[in-house]
Amino acid sequence: YILETSVYPREHECMKELREVTANHPWNLMTTSADEGQFLNLLLKLIGAKKTMEIGVYTDYSLLATALAIPDDGTILAMDINRENYELGLPSIEKAGVAHKIDFREGPALPVLDQLVEEEGNHGSFDFVFVDADKDNYLNYHERLMKLVKVGGFVGYDNTLWNGSVVLPADAPMRKYIR
Known part of the structure; x- marks a missing residue:
């Protein structure tokens, strides 16, 4: 109900397209959800983020949310081991005008x-x-x-509270799968 009445109607057109493209990907469960994308967008605007980084971009849903939230002269250093997945989302990023x-x-x-750490100018940047x-x-x-x-900056880690799995016993089947 919340997704249908609150999240999806507010979702940027390019993010919706990317979410739909990603739904057809074999590992689609790894994507950032629409509500997480909107939360990320809100958080970035609240803190006035301009210089950001993403480690692991998958098909770029969270990357696009970030790019839409930061100012036009903002930057994102994005890293992933799989260029093919990144390129899957690139048309949506380009269409949104944030590439x-x-x-x-x-x-x-x-x-x-x-x-980056070796160069002191990057410290606290x-x-x-x-x-x-x-x-x-x-x-x-x-x-x-x-x-x-x-x-005063933020570091966010995906899956840290994934469906309550952090409080499951160490031998719980779901916890083993997640790790």
Whole structure:
């Protein structure tokens, strides 16, 4: 009911198209939901984010939400190991007129983060980072991101509260699947 009456009617046309394209992808359960996309958009506007980063973009739904939320001169450093998935969402990004905000880098994020950390000018320069990548590296990402995100900035981790799975017993079948 909430999705039909509140979320979908407010969804940007290009985001709706991308959500529908992603629904046909074999791993469509990995996508950011429409309500999460709108929450992300709202959060970015509330904090006045301008310089952002995404680690793991899948088919770009959250990336498009970010690009639509930040100002026209805002930037997103986007990283993913799979260019093919990124390119699936690229037509929607281009149609929305926000492709100029995105610097996409194909490959593992840790080497890119290490390079950013080496340059002191990058310390405290990011307003917001969204991490939706290999869960085993979340701690490694976090250690580096704490140097790169400004005081008062945000780092968001996807799936941290995924359907309450964080409170399941360690041997619960769903928890094993999620990991």
